[in-house]
Amino acid sequence: MSPTETWTLFAAMGLVTLALRASFVLLQERLSFAPIVRRALTYVPPAVLAAIVAPALFSSGAASLGPVDARLPAALVALAVAWRTKSVLATLGAGMTLLWALTAVAARVG
Amino acid sequence: MTFSRSAFLSGFRDVAPMMLGVAPFGMITGVSAASVGLSPLEAIGMSVLVFAGASQLAAIALIGQGAGVAVILLTTFMVNLRMAMYSASLAPWLRPLSAPARTGLAYLMTDQAYAFSILRFRREPGTPRRDYYLGVAAPLWLLWQVATALGAVAGAQVPPSWQLDFAIPLTFLALLAPAVRDRPGLLAAVVGGGLALALRGLPFNLGLVVGSLLGIAAGTVAERWWAPAPPPVRTEDRAR
Numbered sequence: 001m002s003p004t005e006t007w008t009l010f011a012a013m014g015l016v017t018l019a020l021r022a023s024f025v026l027l028q029e030r031l032s033f034a035p036i037v038r039r040a041l042t043y044v045p046p047a048v049l050a051a052i053v054a055p056a057l058f059s060s061g062a063a064s065l066g067p068v069d070a071r072l073p074a075a076l077v078a079l080a081v082a083w084r085t086k087s088v089l090a091t092l093g094a095g096m097t098l099l100w101a102l103t104a105v106a107a108r109v110g
Numbered sequence: 111m112t113f114s115r116s117a118f119l120s121g122f123r124d125v126a127p128m129m130l131g132v133a134p135f136g137m138i139t140g141v142s143a144a145s146v147g148l149s150p151l152e153a154i155g156m157s158v159l160v161f162a163g164a165s166q167l168a169a170i171a172l173i174g175q176g177a178g179v180a181v182i183l184l185t186t187f188m189v190n191l192r193m194a195m196y197s198a199s200l201a202p203w204l205r206p207l208s209a210p211a212r213t214g215l216a217y218l219m220t221d222q223a224y225a226f227s228i229l230r231f232r233r234e235p236g237t238p239r240r241d242y243y244l245g246v247a248a249p250l251w252l253l254w255q256v257a258t259a260l261g262a263v264a265g266a267q268v269p270p271s272w273q274l275d276f277a278i279p280l281t282f283l284a285l286l287a288p289a290v291r292d293r294p295g296l297l298a299a300v301v302g303g304g305l306a307l308a309l310r311g312l313p314f315n316l317g318l319v320v321g322s323l324l325g326i327a328a329g330t331v332a333e334r335w336w337a338p339a340p341p342p343v344r345t346e347d348r349a350r
Contacts, residue, residue, distance in 0.1 A: 048192050053282040079283050
C-alpha cells in the first residue's frame with residue numbers, strides 16, 4: 001500500500017467512524033424515538049458490554065489449565081468483585097492477581 | 111455555557127482507573143502498526159483520524175494480510191457499529207448542545223465515555239453533561255495518542271508474559287456490573303455475551319453486532335413479561 005493509499009484509507013476510516021458516532025447525536029431533531037426504541041436503548045449498555053467482554057475471556061494465548069483457560073476463572077472472580085464493589089480498580093486488581101497466580105501455577109504444574 | 115471544572119474533574123476521576131487498561135492496549139496497537147510496516151507517523155495519523163482501538167487493530171491486521179480498502183472499510187463500519195447505538199442512547203442527553211459541540215463530543219466517543227456518561231446522566235441528571243463527558247473522553251483521547259505513538263516508536267516495552275491486555279476485558283467487566291440493573295438487563299447481558307461468544311468465529315466482528323442487537327431485543331421483550339410495575343419516569347421524557 002502506497003503512502004497516499006494508506007492516508008486515504010485512514011481518512012475514510014475516520015469518516016466512517018465519525019459518521020457512526022455523530023449519527024443520532026446530530027440528527028436527533030429529525031428522528032423521533034418510538035417508545036419501544038427508547039425502551040430498547042435501556043438495554044444497550046448491558047448487551048453491548050457483555051458482547052464485547054465475553055469473547056475476550058476465551059481468547060487464546062493465556063496459560064492453559066488443561067481445557068480451562070486461566071482467563072476464565074480470573075474473569076469470573078473479577079466479575080464477582082465488580083458486582084460487589086462497583087470498583088474498576090478492585091476488579092482489575094483481583095482479575096490480574098488471579099491471572100498471574102493461575103499462570104504461575106500452570107507453569108509449575110505443566 | 112460556562113465550563114464546569116468540577117464536572118470535568120469528576121469525569122476524569124471516574125475514568126482514571128480505566129487508563130491502566132487503555133495504555134497497554136494503545137501501546138499494543140502501536141506495536142502492531144509497526145509490525146505490519148506502518149511508519150510511526152502513519153500509526154499516529156491513524157490514531158488521530160480514527161480514534162477507535164478495536165477497529166484500528168482490525169485494520170492493522172487486514173493491512174498486514176494485504177486486504178483491499180473496501181474490506182477494511184466494511185470492517186471498520188462493523189466493528190464501530192455499536193457507536194451508532196451509543197449515539198442514539200446519548201442523543202437525548204446532549205440535545206441542548208450546539209451541532210459543532212455535539213460533533214466534537216461524537217468524535218471523542220468511546221466505550222468508556224459512553225458507559226460512564228450514560229450511568230452518570232441517569233443517576234444525576236443535573237450533571238453538567240458536556241464537561242463530565244469531556245472529563246472522561248478527553249484524557250482517554252490524549253492517552254490513546256501518546257500510547258499508540260510510544261508503541262509505534264519504541265515497540266513492545268512490556269513483556270507479553272505480563273498479559274496486560276487482560277486489563278481490557280477486566281475494565282469492561284467492571285462497567286458491565288453496574289449496567290445490569292434488573293432482570294431484563296441481566297437477560298440482555300447473557301444473550302448479548304453468549305451470542306457474541308458463540309459467533310466469535312464470524313468475520314468482520316459480526317458476532318459482536320448480532321449478539322448486541324439480539325441482547326437488546328431480548329431485554330426489551332423480557333421487560334414486558336417481567337416488569338408489570340409502571341415504568342419509572344426518565345429524565346429523557348421530562349426534558350421534552
